[in-house]
Every structure is written in structure tokens, then in C-alpha cells.
Amino acid sequence: MSQIETYIQEHEGQFLEDLKAWLRIPSISTQPEHAGDVQRAAEYAVEQLKHLGIEHAELIQTQGHPLVYGEWLQASGKPTLLIYGHYDVQPVDPIELWESAPFDPTIRNGNIYSRGAADDKGQVMLVFKALETLFKVNGTLPINVKVLIEGEEEAGGESIEHYVKTYPERLGCDAAFICDTHMPSTEIPALITGLRGIIYTEVVVHGAKGDLHSGTYGGVAPNPLHALSIIISRLKDADGHIHIPGLYDKLRKPSHEEKTFWEQDPLHMNEAFLHEMGVSQLSGELEYPPLERVSARPTLEVHGIVGGFTGEGAKTVIPAVAKAKISLRLPPDLKSKEVFKLFEQAVKDNAPAGVTVDVINVHGGEGVLVSPDSEVMRAASSALEEVYGKAPVHLREGGSVPIAALFDEVLRVPVVLMGFGLPDDNLHAPNEKYSLQQFFNGIRTVASFLQKMA
Template sequence: MPDFSAWIDRELPRFHDELEAFLRIPSISTDPEHAGDVRACAEWVAEHLEAAGIPGAEVIETGGHPIVLGERTHAEDAPTVLVYGHYDVQPSEPDELWSSPPFEPAVRDGRLYARGAVDDKGQVHMHIKALETRLGSGADVPVNLKLVIEGEEEVGSRHLNAFLGDHAERLACDAVLISDTGMFSPELPCITTGLRGIVYTEINVFGPSSDLHSGTYGGAVVNPANALAAILAGLRDQQGRATVPGYYDAVRPITARERADLERLPMDEETLRAGVGAPALGGEAGFSALERLWYRPTLDVNGMLSGFTGEGSKTVLPSRAMAKVSMRLVPDQDPAQVIEAFEARVRELAPEGVRVEIKRSHGGAPWVADTDHPVFEAAGAALESGFGTPPAFVREGGSIPIVQAFEETFGAPALLIGFALPGCNMHAPNEWIDLEVYRKGIGALADLYGRLGNRLG
């Protein structure tokens, strides 16, 4: 395979300048006041795709923020790879916690700080520069490339599914390449092979028609806050396991290969504990922290509200109480079956004297890759060429529903290769990308485009 290091090292100062210009655009998709910035960012992406070797890149309307579509289909009878990413970013607040302004990129200790530096502008930019590097170095591109860069990932990809369906024939591909995940350390590249699904609910418990004086009525009227507390306590047992009937019936056991992958990782649970500032780690008994995060389902309270919450005291018996509860699911749990069983369990736990309503919010199925597919062999070789060590197969505790959408729409495997490092502050103040990882990652991706052509052809 060609060595792209010389080209990258020569052009790296320009790459950095371009990335910083990209990061200066406050493309905050959730804020209507930044709609113009989001559109300007889409146009920036299209312009730089063209400069990198994607002629005629388009900014396509969606009914929300636009999607950028670029196609380079010069390789006759060659396999097609679809690259997905997003150019929109999270809000920057609280701005006062940033060490430098969130949309004024700053380099400190080998890291580039700015909102979107790693989620996902920096990773999108790596793909653009990988194509430019390959072409600039005189190497062929033995795959057809299609790039879909959206502007609504941070608001739930509201128009992406419709876009994929409407353009399914145009976007047909043999593999989907997504860089919106992470690495375990700067020296250890990773391929993400599984994602947890999610079921999100809201439990509302209603008692009297209005708040009551807790002295006059307390003890005679069922308190919805007490009832909700009992329900929530009953949803988990002393071993940290959900008490929802059948919750674990479909959960796949951890395989020997997966345990070997875990043992290879430089994981220190004390570092994890200290990093999140918790007095101790916890969760389902009998499993390590990574096993709980990647291979086991969860049931967690995400928020609670009831009664008087202001300063001082008010002796009130609240008329209602609310809690938001999410469940992270693993293969082969079915979100539809889980929510039915969850609702039945909540009603079973509710005491007499209150009325319970359960609102269903968003959900998504878990995903796991077929790592025997040739794309994973190609990715492993490319990452080893870029970083000097074979990649680790890891999972992600969160959910990325668009992965399922791509696989179902195109019948093609999804390959998740990301370059975010632990502690990079995605969605938080002082987000950063490691510039050495950025450099190595461009080389690895440039190499990957060639290897995919060989393995999928």
C-alpha cells in the first residue's frame, strides 16, 4: 500500500487551518437563531468536498437543515462505499466553563479545542482530507465514494430516514463507513462492533386533584411522590438487575472472543471512577465496568419532579409525581417487547390510591456487526498501517439509531471507525481533538479507501 505520510506532513499546516475555519462556524442545529450558520456550514462542506475531488457536491433541502451529498463514481464496476457524518454541533453552553471561546479554535498541548472538534466536524474533515491525500499522492481510488453529511444529527436526524428512502437507488452501496465514535487510547485504534439500543419513557403518578397540606391530609391520602419512589425502587433489585419480567431472556452471553477483546484494553476502573467524580462504581453484580457498559442492559432514572422544590420549606402533599426512565438494550432484546413488559411491571408496582400514566418516547434497536465480513479485515489492516498496532474491537454503551437505518435501507454492512479519545468532552465545555490522532487517522482512512476496493471488489 502507498505511504501517504509525506503528503500529509507537507500539507498538515493547511489541513489545520481549514479545520479551524470549519470549527469557527457555529452550526448549532437545535437553535433557530443559528439556522443561517448551519446552512453556511453545509455550503462550506460542499465547497471543500469539491476541492478534495468530489465534483458537483450538492446542498440538498430536507424540510429542516440541509444534507450535503457528494459522489465520486469514477471507478467502473468497482464497489461503492458510502461515508456518513454530520456537520451540526451541540450548543456550547455553559460558555463560562470554556478555557477559550467555543467557536474560536485554540491549540494547547497537542489538542485542538472548539465545539465540534471531534463530534463530528474533525472526523468529517479527516475523511475529506483522506480523499485529497490519496489523489494528491497519485494513488488511485478503487472504490466509488458517496458522502452523506447531515446537519441534524444533534437533533435526532429528523429528516435522514426520509432522505435515505427518497434517494435509496442513488445512494446504493456495498458498505457504509461512519466516523462518529472513538478510540480507547491514542495508541490503540478501535473498530466499534456493537451499540446498545434504547427505550425511553416517562412515568406520571397522579393522586389528589390538587396539592394538599401535608399535615391535614398526610397519612390519609396516598402521596404520589412516595408511590413513585416505591415504583422506581421496585424496578431494580439489590443486585442491580431490572425486575421487568423477561428482561434478560434474549440477552446474548459474552463470548470468549469478546472477553479476550476486553482483556486487551488498558482499562482501569479506578481511573474511570475518578474521571466521573463518583464515590464508587456500581451496577449489575458479577460484571466488570466495561461488561456493564457494552454487553449488559440497564434501567436508569434520568429525571424526577414532584412537589415543592424551591428554597425553604413548604409542607405540601403533591398531587402528582413524574420520572423519566430509560433502558439501554443489547442484542437480541426487542424494544417493543421490553416496553410492554416494563409498563406491566410499573402498573404492578403502583399502590392503590394513585393513577399511573406511562408515556412512550423515542426508542431504537441494539446493533451488532458481523465482524467476519471482509470490510472488517480491510479496516483492521488500514488502522494498523496508520497507528502501528492492530485495532481493538469495542462496543459503545450509547445508541446511534442511524446505523440501523443505513443497514436496513441499503442491505450493506456498517463499519464504525472513530477517532474520539476518552475525556474529549463531546457535548461538554472544552471539547477537543488530538492532533496526532487526526494526522494518523487521515493516513489510515486514505489507506482504507484502497483496501476496501480490494476486499469488496
């Protein structure tokens, strides 16, 4: 048994105790009454970094919650890795659905149950413990590291965005490593090779100056709810095709390797989606494989509509205004600002006569494409293969990880998205958990990854 493995096995109990202590701090970043807890969770991370051997570990005060920073730059001539994670967590409601208290970490069936167990304290802690293991076994690290942990990932992430844009040279590195994603299963290691960007909008349709009675005005009045339905049905048809002129023009063709992977669907996502959603058929662009549709195609979704009378019973109002929240997921190369302009134009072009329409840009973010051919990605791939016994699959995620886009855009380095969560970890939901097997395999993988980077 290697010294690394011996150290990990001998310290399993202590590693878990350190994780539990961190999980007990209810660092909910969106709830002002927990501001003190958020601060305590940040201080705990600083103590951990100091304890394991990272230098200059400190809190960086921001307009919001503090950043945690530390570095170790004594591996002369070796590459530098920027390590990212977050110590803040989601709220716990509905609290009554938790089987054990969300901030009383409890081990059941090989999992640790707690808010933040998977998202993201468990994953940050496994990186810390990988660093500790390397330090304790070798007295040194194989590469240089900079650690940057934020406390606002669940609350908009403004402070870290401001910091990265203001001090890009302080964060200078050869690669960034984000440990905040998951694998398809304990048997299938994965590296994330793409993320979609997003534009999130609100479409507001105005008709008459006030609500009207349909008995008196039905037949001559503009109906903003009807107009909104027409606009939405024209933006995306029943077959999932988006009709926004220019949208698909800049879409890059996926690689042959990706296309083959999606078409062969070795993860059986077709069946998985049917099961998870409880439906008898999938929706969307049927001419594309499901995995491509959810991760590499642009999609348009309506998230909410509100307008008129929505209570019990009947009221024959023609409302003066109706609103919809609509977003588009954008594969890399579709830039959020450009797409917003195309979207806004398409909404206005499709509005029926008689109504006026406002299109509000709520927020936007860019997608990321990570080539699997860089040295750092090969090191990550090799580390995963060493621990899991097989090479990782290359997946794109359909959602956004804004920090990945930020590192990609500002630092211009490869962004390794390697996480050890599982699909059933209940992120943002009651009974969030993290697999202990994944926690310890994560420590092994990250330790190996750093050694292979050297």
C-alpha cells in the same frame, strides 16, 4: 516515504487551515438564530467535496437543515462505501468556562480547541483530506464512495432518517463508514462492534385531585412521590438487576472472544471508571465485568424525578402528581417497541393501590451488532494496525448512534464505526478539542482503509 505520506506531510498546514475555516462557522443546529450559519457550514462542505474531486456535490434541502451529498462512482468493479458524518455542533453554554472562544479555533499542546473539533467536523475533515490525498496522489480513488453529511445530528436527525428511508437505492452500497466515535487512547486503536438501543420514557403518577396538606390527609392520601419510589425500586433492585418480566429472554450471549476481553479488562476500565466517577466502588451487576455492564447488558436509569415542594425550607404538601424520566439501554436483539410494552406493563403492575400511572414513550432506537469478520471490517482493522502498530480492540459502546441503527436496518450492510476521538475530548462540554496527532493519523488510516477495501 510513500507518496501518500509525503502529500500528507506537505499539506499539514493547509489541512488545518481548511478545518479551522469550517470550525469558525457556528453551526449550532438547535438554535434558530444560527440557521444561516448551519447553511454556510453545509455550503462549505460542498465546496470542499468539489475541490477534492467528488462529483455531483450538492445540498439536499429538507424540512430542517440541508444534507450534503456527493459521490464518485468510477471505480468499476470495486466496492462502494457510504461515508457519514455531521457538520452541526452542540451549543456552547456555559460560555464562561471556555479558555478560548468556542468558534475561534486555537491550537494548544497539540490539540485544536473549538466547538465541533471532535464532534464531528474534525473527523469529517480528516475523511475529506484522506479522499483528497488519494485523488491528488493517484488521480483517482481505489473504490467508489458516496458521501452523506447531515446537519441535525445534535437536533434529532429527522431529516436524514426520512431521506435514508425514502431513497435507500440512491444510497446503495457495500458498507457504511461512520467517523464519529473515539479510541480508548492514542495507543489503543479501536473498532466499535456494538451499540445499545434505547427506550426513553416518562412515568407520570397521579394521586388525589389536588395537592393536600399532610397534617390533614397524611395517613389516608395516596402519595405519588412515594408510589413512584416504590415503582422504581421494584423495577431495578440495589444490585442492578432489572425486574421487567421477559426483558432478558431475548438477550444474545456474547461471543467467547468478547467475554474474555471484558473479563481480562486489558484497558483497566475498572480503575478508569472509579477514577472518572470519583467513587470508591462501582455500582450495578457485580457478577458481570464493568465493560460488559456498560456496553452489552441492559440497564435501567432514572434521569430525573420531579414532584411536590422542592424549594428552600419546609412545606408539608402531598403532591397530586409526580413524574420520572426513565430509560433503558438495550443490547442488540432487544427491540425498543417490544421492550416498551414490557416496561409499561411492569410499571403498571408495580404501582401501589390508590394511584394511576401513565407511561409515555418519549423515543426509542435500536442497537447494532457489527461482526468483525466481514471484509470491510478486516480492511478497517488492517488499516488501523498499519498506522498504530497494533490491531484494534473490539469495543461495544453503551450509547446509541441512531444513524448506525438506521443504516443497519434500511441499507442492510456492515457499518464500520471507526473514529479518532479521545475520551477527554470534552464533547458537548466547554473546551472541546481534537488531537492533531489523531487528526493526521486519521487521514492516514482512512486513506489506507479505502486502499485495502479495493
